[in-house]
Amino acid sequence: MRLRQISLGLTLALSIASQAHADNGQTAYDKGDYVGALAYWQPLADKGDAASQDGLGSLYALGKGVPQDYAQAIAWFAKAAGQGLPKAQFHIGFAYLRGDGVTRDRSIAIGWFRKAAAQGYQPAQSILDQMN
Template sequence: MCVRYVVVISMVLTLFAATAHADEGQDRYNAGDYERALKYWQPLAENGDTQAEFGLGLLYETGHGVAQNFDTAQNWYRKAAEQGLSDAQNALGAMYDVGRGIAKDDVQAIEWYRKAAEQGNVRAEVNLSNMYRFGLGVPRDINLAIAWLQKASDAGSPAAQSNLGGIYISEDGGKDYSKAAILFQKSADQGDPGGQNGLGIICAQGLGRPKDASCAVDWYRKAAEQGDPHAEVNLANAYADGVGVEKDMCQALFWYRKAAEHGNVQAHKHLQYFLQDACILKG
């Protein structure tokens, strides 16, 4: 399982412990009252409050309460990042990572991820590990990738746990299925779709335990219902092959379409195959 996560910003954050106004802005944001969050954050940000600067960056990146503007978002993130706020450093790194509101630059992404990770920011630790794992802006180094993921995993990050579990079922991690299963379970217990899909793979392939196709389908479904494209494809495959569930091509197509809508290349290939097959049958 080779999945690259860019952990930018969770839509429900617990970031602010500064001024009462900044805290109230965060409360408003979490409640979906984006206009009032903007009203609280704007004057604070203009006076150099890092938490409020980051809050404005978040509003402009997501387009909540304001017209979405990635350039404005990265400008606010940069102000906070340059003052040392780790969440802003991670967010700015992610914008460089994917080229959102700024030219894609893996080296700059690494720099900002590292600044945040060295402050113990778990999202940045996950992102930095991905850069090392895939050799983006830095020589590929699986040991450093594992080390950064381990730090984030120990801090309880479900994304780190599922990513690290993925490494341990690959050649990169020496195929330690027991470690992988433990990590996937910890992640899944927090409701993380990556961990749920990982447990599905463990069950489906019988990695370190007897194969259990029904168990695999149960976990794939939990993750697929949260919109995980890898799980959607896995669940579609189960329906297409009738493994762990009664064969149902309508359900298979439904989940392949879902995965394709989420950008999964494998799902697109499956849909093309079914379309060609349908055309042959009609002919």
Template sequence: MSDDRLIALRFPVALVLSVVCLAVPAWADGQAGVDAYTRGDYATALREWRPLAEQGDANAQYNLGVMYDFAKGVPQDFTTARRWYEQAAAQGHAGAQNNLGGLYEFGHGVTQNSVRAYMWYHVAAAHSTGDAQKDVAAENRDEIAGRMTSAQIAEAKQLAREWKPLQK
């Protein structure tokens, strides 16, 4: 085998290994944040998740949104929660989509908007991978629908149909 061919074969292998090696510490940090959050060590969770969130990790973005939404180790700040939820929701994170729906439903950090709330709940229900999360989003959607006109529901469904996650 020629040296050129050997180098050509090694480059893809090295590239794959470097991606795997970079991903493992990111997962470890994310899990360290989960472990810290679970035991109530919110400062450590924040320290673990913030760099991941800033690098675009949807789970970390969602987790920071939850911390700011529910004042877990940080002052409650719905605007900051919304910012993190929006970034995770744009990547298709169903939990962030559901919680973003809640912010719109109750007007936390945004102008109250039932159409947007329904849209986000609908998107979350459609994109959830787990039955429990799908059920919660669908229940939220159906509950708010009881306070909406048929025209508002039609508008929200149209917005949900038009919504697309960011391409990675």
């Protein structure tokens, strides 16, 4: 029982540490330090951190700190969306709405927006309201 508590505590601590690094990436991004954001997010994204994967997707979609590459953006957004991150689901929906790196498809976009909105992600609900 004690070993299980220690293991759970260690898992939680590592999760918090990972989130702290992802937050550092967001702070760098918000300051316009896109290379710094990339440096924080890349190793975490490679290890499966959804927030960092979404962050990398944003860098590639916008060409911030990296060459603009919609295929890379979609690949990173898809990894994060597959883990249920609503922000990434919204980003994929937006890509389908605009045709950025994927074939433009309003129906698929709506499906992604609905997934994000179902989790309470307000920007997704707002765009759904505008689309109706």
